[in-house]
Amino acid sequence: MAETSCIVQHFSLFSDLADSDVELLVQLELDAREYPAGTVLCAAGSPATHFFTLMQGWAGIIRHFPDGRRQVLDLYLPGQIMRLREFGAQQARSDLVALTDVVACPFPRERVDELLAASATLARALILTLTAEQALLTERIVNVARRPAVERLGHFLLELCSRLGGGLRFDLPLNQELIGDLLGLSSVHISRTLSKLRKAGLIEQDDGGVRLLDPDGLSNLSGFNEQYLCRPGGSKTD
Amino acid sequence: MAETSCIVQHFSLFSDLADSDVELLVQLELDAREYPAGTVLCAAGSPATHFFTLMQGWAGIIRHFPDGRRQVLDLYLPGQIMRLREFGAQQARSDLVALTDVVACPFPRERVDELLAASATLARALILTLTAEQALLTERIVNVARRPAVERLGHFLLELCSRLGGGLRFDLPLNQELIGDLLGLSSVHISRTLSKLRKAGLIEQDDGGVRLLDPDGLSNLSGFNEQYLCRPGGSKTD
DNA sequence: CGCCATCTTGAGGTCTATCAATTTCAGTGG
DNA sequence: CCACTGAAATTGATAGACCTCAAGATGGCG
Structure with a gap:
């Protein structure tokens, strides 16, 4: 590297x-x-x-x-x-x-x-x-304009996962206020929404990181389609 | 042409x-x-x-x-x-x-x-x-993610005005459902919001077109700054 | 141990969506 | 000329999503 x-x-x-x-x-x-x-x-x-x-x-x-x-x-x-x-x-x-x-x-x-x-x-x-950056921006517009908080956050996590290489567990060094400012939501609502995703068994959080427990469920929930990321071979690993 | x-x-x-x-x-x-x-x-x-x-x-x-x-x-x-x-x-x-x-x-x-x-x-x-297109997309993200309906619509109208050449009166051949789908709002809410802008004396509508009656007031309201449009000389006319 | 940033949880309020009824208007045919 | 039609716009009522404010919990770090 x-x-x-x-x-x-x-x-x-x-x-x-x-x-x-x-x-x-x-x-x-x-x-x-x-x-x-x-x-x-x-x-x-x-x-x-x-x-x-x-x-x-x-x-x-x-x-x-x-x-x-x-x-x-x-x-x-x-x-x-x-x-x-x-x-x-x-x-x-x-x-x-x-x-x-x-x-x-x-x-x-x-x-x-x-x-x-x-x-x-x-x-x-x-x-x-x-x-490729335009494609990212475009998906973000869809995300912010049309999806409710749970889907929006789920989509964001899937996008990150893919952009970081596809590993189901990755570091997320952003506090909830920043995530909110990224997705057009308040930090309080990010907290509640993350909690929902945890309780639904879709994700898990440890110190500073996230693990996607059910990427397919999450994709399904949030209408995620990784085509737009222009990544070669997209299978997730871990 | x-x-x-x-x-x-x-x-x-x-x-x-x-x-x-x-x-x-x-x-x-x-x-x-x-x-x-x-x-x-x-x-x-x-x-x-x-x-x-x-x-x-x-x-x-x-x-x-x-x-x-x-x-x-x-x-x-x-x-x-x-x-x-x-x-x-x-x-x-x-x-x-x-x-x-x-x-x-x-x-x-x-x-x-x-x-x-x-x-x-x-x-x-x-x-x-x-x-330049990225700049447009970026402003749209700000618009959709952070601004309430009145500002969002105002910003959109100002952007259109500028992209169409700067004339304060321009055709707007989109129905309210399409405008809603552009801005992430329902068609019903577009109707209400346009009506607010009219009652506030900021815009006027005739058949298929819009006239910006108070572009400065509208810019001020919606936080519009036309720098991002990369247009030479931006003064509005008409 | 105490401090600070961050996260969590609750309660109330605002904005926008949805559903439904009504109006407007251009187009069409009698 | 007028009734009929269908798409679009307006308006009201209700519901849901999210925000804001505020109080507590958590956890790293001096």
Whole structure:
């Protein structure tokens, strides 16, 4: 993990990369830095000159409202390029925050233009990652707009499970308030809903983690279909 | 309109195109076809071999649930490339539906690869349109997850106003059920909420259209900030 | 042991969905 | 010209989901 670049692994999911492509991608991850949980890597309103690759930990894009409401717009896991979404923006529109201790590599946005000029394969891979992110966002709209809390939370857990590799047991280093801000629910209601899922025998919680006891039941309940995740081979393991 | 290609106009918003780029883009719009309102241009589950440029009318991507619930995932206006989001998918995940009478041009997906190989400028423009779409989706998540009905609808109307060019009076060829399916609300509640906006003196409705009487008041109410739309010069007119 | 953040649980209130009845209006045919 | 029709919009009443406020429980950590 430390040896192969995170981002190369991630991009390999989408395209067959030539050695020259790999070389270009590795350049993005030369400047690894550590940020403790809670750090704002990039604040709303600041000039959007840099992107980041995420190597370890979880990060999120958070929108703050004047009245104190909050919304987590995006959840980044290792391998993703963060803030790529704001390629066309002059200023950051939301905060990029380390949700856990994080290792990330900042790089100037011009580097992306160099990638595009150098390799059509990379351009294609970049577009594929963007469309994959769009698919995630789209499912989240369905989730938030149309599903009641139990289904919404169930769907979220299944998505995480798959994005983290498919293991039925995984760490969930987010407090209930953050989960609420991700799903458009209050922290109190997250607590009640998790409790419902536990009592229904669908999940189990231990220190900082979740185990999906009945993934099929959960999928069925929440209308989850992992096609949209664009993962190769999707069978869950543990 | 009929002479300059719709899609070239749209892409020009994002990049300075060389003549050779324009030539490539125009190729996408050779096969203009008419589809009456209600036509399913591409059904969920069918192989995703073609994209479409939209030249006239409104189209939407609609997800149908087994229990009859519906969600409009995306609203396409003239100039956009439709279904680009599913570049990486084997099968369409949702229906692409003509919401009004529509003129659109189907083209095979391989054409996109040709564009990428031929021009880094076009690759960049393509990525910019994708990130602009992501910004739209992101704002929609905020809207649906965090705002009550009045703000949600107000925000939607302001976004439409801007996307349609900024004129305060515009056609709105969607019935209230469709608007509800866009915003995650019931048609009944859309009716009540529109009525509230009218009584508050914020909007006015005539046959098939809306006029924003107090765009600033509406922006203020709904927390709208048009930055995310990536439009050059955003001042509203009329 | 005490402190602080987080989670849990209860009670009451608000927002939105659902069901159902009524109105409006464009289209159609007598 | 008018009655009929069907889709869409309006309006009222009721129910359910979720929020907010507030009080207690839990658990890591100095």
